[in-house]
Amino acid sequence: MTPIESLLELFGNFTFRTMILSTGIIGAVSGLLGSLLYLRRQTMISDVIGHSAIGGVALGFITCTALLGIDGRSVLTLTISAAITTAVAVLLTNVITRFSRLGSDAAMAVTLAVFFGGGLVLLRWIGHSKLPNRAGIEKYVFGNAATLTGEDLTTIAIIGVLAVAVVVVLFKELMLSAFDPVLAATMGFSPRILQPILLVTVTTGIVIGIKAVGLILMIGFVMLPAAAARQWARRLHTMTLFSAVIGGLSGMVGSILAVHLGRVPTGPIIIVVLFAAFLVSLLASPQRSVLSTWLARRRHRLAGEVAA
Amino acid sequence: MAVLSIRDLTVAYQQQLALADACLDVEEGRIVALLGPNGAGKSTLLKASVGLLSTIRGEVTFFGRKLREVRQRVGYMSQAAEVDWDFPTTVRDVVMMGRYGRRGWLRRPGAADRQAVAEALDAVGISDLAGRQISQLSGGQKQRTFMARILAQDPELFLLDEPLAGVDVASQDAIMAILKGLRAEGKTIVLVHHDLSSVPDLADDVVLLREGRVVASGPVAETFTEDTVMQCYGFQGLKSRAAA
Amino acid sequence: MTLLAALALLSVVTAVTCSLPGVFLVVRRQSMLVEAMSHAVFPGIVIGALVSGSTRSPLMIVLATVLGLVIVVGADKARQSGLVTADASQGLIYPVLFAIGVALLSTQLSSVHISENAVLAGELNLLALPTERWIIGTTDLGPQAMWPLLLLLVIDALFITLTYRVLVVSAFDPNLARTMGLPTRTVNMALMVLVSLTVVVAFNTVGAILVVALMIVPPATGRLVTNRMGWLIFVSLAIASVTALLGLWVAYLGDLATAPMMAFTDGVVFLIVLLVTRLVASRRRALPA
Secondary structure, rough: OOOHHHHHHHHHOOHHHHHHHHHHHHHHHHHHHHHHHOOOOHHHHHHHHHHHHHHHHHHHHHHHHHHHHHOOOOHHHHHHHHHHHHHHHHHHHHHHHOOOOOOHHHHHHHHHHHHHHHHHHHHHHHHHHHHOOOOOOOHHHHHOOOHHHHHHHHHHHHHHHHHHHHHHOOOOEEEEHHHHHHHHHHHOOOHHHHHHHHHHHHHHHHHHOOOHOOOOHHHHHHHHHHHHHHHHOOOOOHHHHHHHHHHHHHHHHHHHHHHHHHOOOHHHHHHHHHHHHHHHHHHOOOOOHHHEEEHHHHHHHHHHHHHH | OOEEEEEEEEEOOOOOOEEEEEEEEEEOEEEEEEEEEOOOOOHHHHHHHHHOOOOOOOEEEEEEHHHHHHHHHHEEOOEEEEEEEOOEEEHHHHHOOOOEEEHHOOOOOOOHHHHHHHHHHOOOOHHHHOOOEEEHHHHHHHHHHHHHHHHHHHOOOOEEEEEEEEOOOHHHHHHHHHHHHHHOOOOOOEEEOOOOOOHHOOOEEEEEEEOOEEEEEEEHHHHOOOOOOOHHHHHHHHHHHHHH | OOOOHHHHHHHHHHHHOOOHHHHHHOOOOOOHHHHHHHHHHHHHHHHHHHHOOOOOOOOHHHHHHHHHHHHHHHHHHHHHHOOOOOOHHHEEEEEEEHHHHHHHHHHHHOOOOHHHHHHHHOOOHOOHHHEEEEEEEEEEEEEHHHHHHHHHHHHHHHHHHHHHHHHHHHHHOOHHHHHHOOOOOHHHHHHHHHHHHHHOOHHHHHOOHHHHHHHHHHHHHHHHHHOOOHHHHHHHHHHHHHHHHHHHHHHHHOOOHHHHHHHHHHHHHHHHHHHHHHHHHHHHHOOOO
């Protein structure tokens, strides 16, 4: 069987198709949002979002199973609870940064302590409790794309499309506020409107990946495609597009590799693929890379020798 | 012999040349102002000469020797904007840092160091602020603290990166008086400067930079002319000269 | 020694050992470096455990510590290249290292026992059990896991005492430190080695991810109440001890996970102190002087 035939067969299998499509969408959406965070120099906040989501997973599960009596393990319930919790986590980070003279770095550490520490405490408590369907809830920390259902794929696709739509519609405003927030505000694009929209879009877009790729490695999904795309693009339009494409392709390639290797979790393999893409871009892109810098320096040095 | 001698100093940030073949000789007992628009390479010149930036080529000597042989005789003052003013420390402790270069690894600062710190604080007129947390200082007080620190360091050559940035009029006058006092003691001062109107009063020599190149250098009377300023700053320079 | 006494000892020693180097990271505004390091050392722990068969061997400690330094050196190189933004430089390397660790753990390592739970939250409770004590003759010297942490604490304390002034100047104004010819790079690198070592040694008790909370939050809380470097060190250690005991007490009463509860307590105490200091400051401003 040729590789293409085996790939087609893989795609014919429902579970694999769900996996590959989901990770592709997750990769593309987080790559797209990542380029915005990357330019706003807020990349570490995606780490806070990823880790704090564990608190959301635990709270969401308790609310759904104990109070509402529904299954707390679907992507939809997980995404809603995690998005709310992580949005609160991001706001807490901002509040601490604003009201203390500690930098945002220490504020992030405090937020992690509260939400990740608290989330683990709750998760352990769920494990010891008698709540139904509690088995496997702790797996979301590392993610498992093989457990995705068709319904989950639909949810991921719909939320993904919504996130993309927000970015496309508000692209000009988001770009301006990323580059020059003061100018954006004076031109009437109030940060009071833009910030919450961006916050909800980013947290939701990032946490849809929880069930498939886990929450600890989310920062890699957000940052690596953006950092790779930055080396190829001169403009934000192209950078955002490249970032989404790199993220989407790496997501799909990573899932296929994970299936072929067997017994390895999907998330980490995708991260390795993304890192490879980043490394190649950093070392050898024609415009902006270690190679082009080295060539330019060599030119300067040679020019100096000729002059002397 | 030149106190500071720079030959063909070239620095690149990524693919962009920040400083191209800069040459400069500074004589003893002079105040030298580095002038030029933003991004001209003024701070880069200072930083690269004391080894804070890696260079592509070029040679820098202090008192005819390598920096590491004469470190105690050279003092560098960072831009105030480059440090964290929320750092948990007091004005006195910051000034004491100037003495650390003279101490070995384990020796604690002694009576002589405390004396030097007290004198430096007095010289810049902030003795009353000695115990204050540095985050509570105004722009002028921050620059005075840095001035006191380099006075405590007691070098022969002062390299100052924008010592007059963000200061009030009183602090500007105080710092300029200190610089002139140092010159009277035979010390040499090289500073990055922005305010063209105070150049003739303060400096003996000027170095004009534009896009990483030295476009003119020499005594103020000969070099700081309408033509050279125009060449260096373009249109912008004329306006600030007119305003002055 | 009772179980509770052993737990208390282990918790306090872990918290204090973590927060001492954390003080310098907080004032250098490099808190999230711990987050990066604690993820990066993970494959070193897995490979070390695979080779030596234990999560406590010296080989594992060396290997994992070196991987932690890869973050420091790699982030420096990435930043110097000017091709990636400064804040992103750390975050680009550790996800892939952690991913490699997770992948190794799930495939190769059925033979080595590191549970996902241990990675996330450590095994503080298990390590305080009577079977894990260091007993000489009839004397119970407490949990074995406590002693490497104590040794590290002593090394940290000695290092900070000897290089205190260089550490402070390089944190406040690195350009000044370098032009004065102080051994800034050596001392900074040594500090980074100690931070990485702390992350690795604390892995057994608190896992890979909570360590950032234990290292950073007590000094951050201390920073809210003091403006002096010397005081900050003592206040941070005191806060670390108190929150460790408080967290342990709550976890013990409620039968909850100990290390996560310690981290959570650290965070809550920070928020309370922040609120109180803000209220006091605004009250003071409201009163006529």
